[in-house]
Amino acid sequence: MTGDYLVTYLQAVEDDDAIFRALADPTRRHLLDQLFRRDGRTLTELEQDLEMTRFGVMKHLKVLEDAGLVTTRKAGREKLHFLNPVPIRLVHDRWIDKFTERRVSALADLKHSLEDESEETT
Amino acid sequence: MSAAPTQVYRVWIKATPEQVWVAVTAPEWTDRYGYGGLPEYGDLTPGTEYVINPSESMVAMGVEGPIIDGEILEADPPKRLVQTWRMLMDDGLRAEGFTRLSYDIEPQEGGVTRLTVTHDCTHAPGNAAMIAGEGEESGAGGGWAWVLSDLKSLLETGTALRGTA
Numbered sequence: 605m606t607g608d609y610l611v612t613y614l615q616a617v618e619d620d621d622a623i624f625r626a627l628a629d630p631t632r633r634h635l636l637d638q639l640f641r642r643d644g645r646t647l648t649e650l651e652q653d654l655e656m657t658r659f660g661v662m663k664h665l666k667v668l669e670d671a672g673l674v675t676t677r678k679a680g681r682e683k684l685h686f687l688n689p690v691p692i693r694l695v696h697d698r699w700i701d702k703f704t705e706r707r708v709s710a711l712a713d714l715k716h717s718l719e720d721e722s723e724e725t726t
Numbered sequence: 727m728s729a730a731p732t733q734v735y736r737v738w739i740k741a742t743p744e745q746v747w748v749a750v751t752a753p754e755w756t757d758r759y760g761y762g763g764l765p766e767y768g769d770l771t772p773g774t775e776y777v778i779n780p781s782e783s784m785v786a787m788g789v790e791g792p793i794i795d796g797e798i799l800e801a802d803p804p805k806r807l808v809q810t811w812r813m814l815m816d817d818g819l820r821a822e823g824f825t826r827l828s829y830d831i832e833p834q835e836g837g838v839t840r841l842t843v844t845h846d847c848t849h850a851p852g853n854a855a856m857i858a859g860e861g862e863e864s865g866a867g868g869g870w871a872w873v874l875s876d877l878k879s880l881l882e883t884g885t886a887l888r889g890t891a
Contacts, residue, residue: 619738643730675734675842686734689859693871694737694878697887 619672620698623691626671631656632664636673639687646682729854735843735870741881743831746839747804749881750829757781759886760873763793770801776809789815796824806830811845813853822850841877843870 626632635650651661665685668674672691676683739746749755753764762781768774777792784793793815800808810824826846834840847854855861859869867873880886 644732672736672738675736677734677844686730686732688734688736689871690735690737690874693868693875697875697879 619691620695622671623673623695626667626673629664629667631661632668635661635664635668636687639674639685643686644677644679644684646684650685729847729851729858729860731848731850731854732844732846733854733857733870735845735874737841737874737878738834738838739841739878739881740837741839742837743804743833743839745881746831746841747807749877750831750841751803751807755880759876759880761867767798770798770803770807772798772800774798796827799826804831813856816852819850819852819856822847822853825850825853841874843874845870 627636631654634654638650638653639645647658647661647665650665651658654661665674669676673688675686675688677686678684741749749759751765751767751770753766756762756778757764762783764779764781765776766779767776775797776795778794780789780791780793791814793813795812795814796810798807798809800806807829809827811827812824813819813822825848828842828844830840830842830844832840832842845857847857856866857869859867859871862868862872868875876887
């Protein structure tokens with residue numbers, strides 16, 4: 605049982621590594637932003653506002669696809685790229701929630717203590 | 727962002743294709759993650775009209791009658807399920823009519839299964855926004871990203887994110 609848990613944990617960490625590596629590059633974040641604005645785009649559409657060779661854009665899309673952040677699907681002769689938000693959701697659920705909860709409560713505490721002080725001074 | 731008409735969601739789950747198939751088709755599983763709900767898919771023959779009935783907690787909140795209906799278009803266990811899909815819980819969404827939903831289940835290396843959900847909401851912008859999770863802040867749930875994260879948690883850990891399993 606402990607062994608199983610460890611395997612699942614390591615699997616999860618490896619997945620996260622690929623996602624964080626994929627997100628660590630500005631061109632790849634730009635590609636994700638483009639798909640967020642309008643999903644289901646062709647390579648030709650995606651490369652338009654990037655000063656980069658078609659091959660360069662393809663390499664970045666491959667990294668995003670390997671990390672599970674982009675999925676592709678054939679529509680006739682075209683290959684369309686879709687943003688897959690599920691891995692980001694999983695990272696969010698596993699990591700971010702944990703930290704933001706604490707930060708939010710710290711901010712709430714700060715607000716309370718500041719309000720207490722202002723009450724004292726007025 | 728206005729939600730795209732066709733959306734594709736993908737998740738890798740440490741489970742067999744058969745387990746994933748059961749988790750997306752059998753009511754004792756579908757009711758344990760995401761929005762919940764109890765599908766009546768019959769024998770899944772193409773052409774079968776199906777409904778998804780509300781979960782116990784939805785009934786307790788006053789939901790009456792099926793929450794989703796549609797028709798089975800294609801079923802190839804444990805690989806592929808294609809269906810039409812109409813949300814009935816809201817008059818506006820219901821009026822947008824039938825959307826098209828596909829599940830593709832593919833085995834990967836290392837005991838991992840890849841599940842891809844493709845939801846075509848062409849001419850159904852309200853449904854497209856809902857499945858994209860745009861109503862999450864107002865309590866409409868996080869759409870497919872949320873449902874699939876929850877499904878992954880349930881199959882891998884035995885507990886769904888909402889902790890009711």
